[in-house]
Amino acid sequence: MVIGITCYPVAGGSGIVATELGQQLAARGHEVHFVSYALPFRLDKYATNLMYHGVETTAYPLFKFPPYTLTLAAKMAEVSRNFNLDVLHVHYAIPHATCAFLARQLLGADSGGKPKIITTLHGTDITLVGSDPSFFDITRFSILASDGITAVSKYLADETTEVFRIDKEIRVVHNFFDEKRFKPSTSECSRKEFVSEDEFLIMHISNFRPVKRTLDVIDIFDKIASEVPARLVLIGEGPDTILARRQVNKKGLTDRVIFLGNQSRIEAVLPCADLFLIPSEEESFGLAALEALACGVPVIGTSGTGLVEVVDDFKNGFLLPVGDTASMARASISLLKNPARLAEFKKTAAETAGRRFGAEKIVTEYEKYYEEVLHV
Numbered sequence: 264m265v266i267g268i269t270c271y272p273v274a275g276g277s278g279i280v281a282t283e284l285g286q287q288l289a290a291r292g293h294e295v296h297f298v299s300y301a302l303p304f305r306l307d308k309y310a311t312n313l314m315y316h317g318v319e320t321t322a323y324p325l326f327k328f329p330p331y332t333l334t335l336a337a338k339m340a341e342v343s344r345n346f347n348l349d350v351l352h353v354h355y356a357i358p359h360a361t362c363a364f365l366a367r368q369l370l371g372a373d374s375g376g377k378p379k380i381i382t383t384l385h386g387t388d389i390t391l392v393g394s395d396p397s398f399f400d401i402t403r404f405s406i407l408a409s410d411g412i413t414a415v416s417k418y419l420a421d422e423t424t425e426v427f428r429i430d431k432e433i434r435v436v437h438n439f440f441d442e443k444r445f446k447p448s449t450s451e452c453s454r455k456e457f458v459s460e461d462e463f464l465i466m467h468i469s470n471f472r473p474v475k476r477t478l479d480v481i482d483i484f485d486k487i488a489s490e491v492p493a494r495l496v497l498i499g500e501g502p503d504t505i506l507a508r509r510q511v512n513k514k515g516l517t518d519r520v521i522f523l524g525n526q527s528r529i530e531a532v533l534p535c536a537d538l539f540l541i542p543s544e545e546e547s548f549g550l551a552a553l554e555a556l557a558c559g560v561p562v563i564g565t566s567g568t569g570l571v572e573v574v575d576d577f578k579n580g581f582l583l584p585v586g587d588t589a590s591m592a593r594a595s596i597s598l599l600k601n602p603a604r605l606a607e608f609k610k611t612a613a614e615t616a617g618r619r620f621g622a623e624k625i626v627t628e629y630e631k632y633y634e635e636v637l638h639v
């Protein structure tokens with residue numbers, strides 16, 4: 264198949280899934296064309312059947328806001344025409360699904376209904392952005408105008424159906440990880456770089472947006488560190504980074520917390536961790552949690568979110584109500600204080616992640632879905 268992929272190229276779950284998917288599809292012999300305003304974060308493989316088409320934004324004094332969505336739609340149409348795309352798979356409804364619709368209108372009737380547009384919903388496009396009243400109608404329209412819709416969890420599919428009153432099938436295709444890269448051991452990083460023999464290493468990775476509740480991460484860690492020797496490694500950057508730094512200083516944890524900023528190869532560091540914290544307010548799936556599990560790291564996260572489809576409560580982590588940092592800390596401490604149970608959780612984490620969410624399995628689900636949509 265000839266497949267176009269559009270995503271946000273910056274660090275963030277939806278862009279990562281789209282990029283990994285494109286690379287995996289290219290490795291399976293499909294021709295893949297990325298269309299975006301920058302080279303996607305984590306696009307690090309070379310292959311002759313993997314191409315990138317940059318979208319220009321035009322600065323003109325009259326334009327207070329450069330009309331990126333129009334240039335994106337025009338580029339999608341150009342790439343579709345030049346390479347005869349079978350499928351245009353867009354990640355994140357706003358504005359990508361709308362641009363894809365417009366691109367197909369531009370191609371006109373001669374295109375024979377191709378490319379088929381598949382929209383993957385990732386979470387914040389529905390839970391935060393799409394349900395904002397000013398975006399509601401256009402999000403709903405764009406979802407319904409797609410030939411195929413996927414969501415990264417049942418949790419998100421149900422929420423979308425309810426919020427947007429969608430009566431079309433939303434296929435659940437979970438996030439996945441590359442089994443060759445995310446493993447319980449790493450030769451690139453040693454625990455000694457972060458902790459001494461008797462200390463535990465706690466980790467958190469996110470884009471530090473308010474929805475991730477980064478201050479809860481600091482609070483949970485503070486409670487853990489008052490009971491067991493531990494250090495916290497924070498990976499990622501975003502609007503709440505400054506608040507997190509302030510909180511770390513205020514709590515006197517400066518020498519116990521390491522801010523690593525954005526890292527593109529988290530698989531090099533994750534296997535060093537003993538526990539992964541993800542106390543998000545909302546999480547449609549929680550790709551970072553999956554990547555932690557794949558590296559054999561148990562997860563402490565929030566119940567009532569899409570994390571319930573990723574983490575097996577009491578088997579490879581614990582899920583607790585949003586904001587209940589006391590219980591999250593208690594669960595973490597009890598696990599860290601029980602070496603046999605911790606070892607069992609670590610083993611189960613890697614096993615379940617591999618069995619349920621390996622790229623081999625999930626990329627095949629996407630391929631089959633493309634075929635289905637193409638042959639309707």
Ligand code: GMT
Binds near residue numbers: 274277387551569
């Ligand atoms: O919030 C993020 O982590 C970024 C966001 C995105 O769209 O880039 O992530 C969402 O998509 C990921 C990939 O499908 C999911 O694993 C995340 O759970 C989801 N984030 C939220 O729902 C908050």
